[in-house]
Amino acid sequence: MDQPQNQKLLAIIGLVVIVAAVGVGLAVNAKNQQTASATLAPSAVATNQVASTTATPAVESANTSQYKDGTYSATGSYESPGGQESIEISVTVKNGVITATSAQEAATDHDSEEYQQRFIANYKSLVVGKSLDSVSLGRVSGASLTGAGFNDAISQIKTQARA
Amino acid sequence: MITFRSHRFEAIGTYWVIEAYEPVDDEAWADLLAAVAARIEAFDQAYSRFRPDSLVTTMAATAGTYQLPTDAAALFELYRELYEHTGGAMTPLIGGTLAAAGYDANYSLMPAAALLVPPAWDDVMAFAAPNQLTLHQPALLDVGAAGKGYLADLVGEVLEAAGLTSYCVDAGGDIRYRLGASEPAAAASEPAASAAEPLRVGLEHPADPTQVIGVAELSPGWSICGSAGNRRAWAGYHHIVDPRTLQSPRHLAAVWVTARTTLLADALTTALFFVAPDTLRRYYEFEFALVRADMALAASPGFSAAFFTADQS
Numbered sequence: 113m114d115q116p117q118n119q120k121l122l123a124i125i126g127l128v129v130i131v132a133a134v135g136v137g138l139a140v141n142a143k144n145q146q147t148a149s150a151t152l153a154p155s156a157v158a159t160n161q162v163a164s165t166t167a168t169p170a171v172e173s174a175n176t177s178q179y180k181d182g183t184y185s186a187t188g189s190y191e192s193p194g195g196q197e198s199i200e201i202s203v204t205v206k207n208g209v210i211t212a213t214s215a216q217e218a219a220t221d222h223d224s225e226e227y228q229q230r231f232i233a234n235y236k237s238l239v240v241g242k243s244l245d246s247v248s249l250g251r252v253s254g255a256s257l258t259g260a261g262f263n264d265a266i267s268q269i270k271t272q273a274r275a
Numbered sequence: 276m277i278t279f280r281s282h283r284f285e286a287i288g289t290y291w292v293i294e295a296y297e298p299v300d301d302e303a304w305a306d307l308l309a310a311v312a313a314r315i316e317a318f319d320q321a322y323s324r325f326r327p328d329s330l331v332t333t334m335a336a337t338a339g340t341y342q343l344p345t346d347a348a349a350l351f352e353l354y355r356e357l358y359e360h361t362g363g364a365m366t367p368l369i370g371g372t373l374a375a376a377g378y379d380a381n382y383s384l385m386p387a388a389a390l391l392v393p394p395a396w397d398d399v400m401a402f403a404a405p406n407q408l409t410l411h412q413p414a415l416l417d418v419g420a421a422g423k424g425y426l427a428d429l430v431g432e433v434l435e436a437a438g439l440t441s442y443c444v445d446a447g448g449d450i451r452y453r454l455g456a457s458e459p460a461a462a463a464s465e466p467a468a469s470a471a472e473p474l475r476v477g478l479e480h481p482a483d484p485t486q487v488i489g490v491a492e493l494s495p496g497w498s499i500c501g502s503a504g505n506r507r508a509w510a511g512y513h514h515i516v517d518p519r520t521l522q523s524p525r526h527l528a529a530v531w532v533t534a535r536t537t538l539l540a541d542a543l544t545t546a547l548f549f550v551a552p553d554t555l556r557r558y559y560e561f562e563f564a565l566v567r568a569d570m571a572l573a574a575s576p577g578f579s580a581a582f583f584t585a586d587q588s
Contacts, residue, residue: 237571237572237582237584237585238569238570238571238572238584238585239488239489239566239570239571239572239582239583239584239585240488240570240583240584240585241480241483241486241487241488241583242486242487242488242583243485243486244477244485244486244487247477247487247490248475249475249476249477249487249490250443250474250475250476251292251443251445251448251450251474251475251476251477252448252476252477252478252479252487253448253449253450253476253477253478253479253491253499253500253501253531254448254477254478254479254480254481254484254487254501254503254529
């Protein structure tokens with residue numbers, strides 16, 4: 113991996129960690145911060161979720177009263193051969209739980225972007241959720257393969273971050 | 276159909292449900308479940324990169340020629356095809372990259388500062404026979420993109436070997452559905468020809484496991500698999516990392532595929548994160564539904580499902 117990409121990745125990881133940490137009341141993991149600086153400001157404005165939704169409902173706060181519902185965003189910058197570039201990460205907190213994160217930077221993922229553009233005409237209506245209880249089903253298919261191990265790891269990270 | 280037997284358990288880090296749609300006596304059912312557990316254990320013993328005693332863990336430490344289980348042939352043949360069709364994006368050599376991203380044996384979820392691009396297939400792996408693999412250098416293989424679906428098929432074969440022909444195997448949402456030994460329906464969407472009822476499969480909301488965004492009708496003889504990028508997400512990554520960008524694809528929130536085997540359905544859900552459906556439909560018979568990050572839906576005409584959309588509230 114070339115250096116600029118590496119830096120960008122570090123900046124993204126750093127920002128996600130920082131925003132996520134502040135958003136759910138974790139201490140900040142300092143390791144990845146050197147390339148990213150973040151300023152946090154609660155905002156009532158809906159975030160522009162450009163093809164980068166990474167909701168992490170698995171991360172729950174043990175301290176639900178500490179953070180108010182809202183969207184928190186942070187901007188970070190990094191050096192690229194083309195000069196200073198910046199990315200913006202947003203985290204939406206509801207009832208102390210991160211319900212959505214987004215990164216404006218994601219559009220620079222050229223493969224994904226090209227794929228999206230090429231396929232965009234095929235996308236039609238927006239889907240919405242209905243409660244499981246309200247639908248008669250035999251089985252459910254999706255992402256619910258989340259095993260105990262993963263959830264356990266998330267808990268451990270929270271514990272470590274608090275220490 | 277009537278569910279005569281149902282058994283739920285946990286294995287390989289996910290839940291499993293086996294349902295029998297024909298009568299099975301107590302002793303036969305107990306024997307079946309034991310055989311299923313043994314089959315899953317054998318698979319895990321070979322392919323789990325999370326186990327210190329697995330074949331895959333041994334291969335990560337030592338180059339050489341390995342005799343793989345006979346089930347490896349179909350798995351690695353499909354992997355090789357999809358490696359070609361995705362321009363190298365889908366590769367079992369992603370194991371080291373995933374581990375470095377934090378998806379490792381200890382579930383550290385702490386990414387390394389830099390991920391490494393996985394090596395090219397031919398630089399590392401050579402098959403002298405379908406299940407005889409020579410590694411030119413140690414390599415951490417990961418068959419997670421197709422392994423769970425494949426194991427659902429292998430478990431189905433265990434049931435069929437014992438004479439059970441009407442059943443469903445649900446491996447954490449990767450589902451193989453069979454009704455009788457009759458020929459499968461001509462298409463996943465084909466209306467039930469006889470008494471062959473479709474299985475109603477809820478399509479889980481990618482951000483909310485208490486909701487579904489639609490209901491698929493799975494015909495007997497078909498399988499369905501789903502993949503979503505955001506349930507198992509950490510520090511900017513999820514369970515798929517694109518070796519070309521060393522990032523987790525973000526453009527899709529969820530993908531479902533129906534195909535005649537769970538192996539193919541599972542593998543294609545990952546492949547669709549890398550290439551457009553039309554590319555893959557030149558080679559494989561399958562139906563799909565894609566939900567983009569903004570929840571916009573694209574589905575093939577043959578994907579038989581009712582979706583809940585914003586305009587119908």
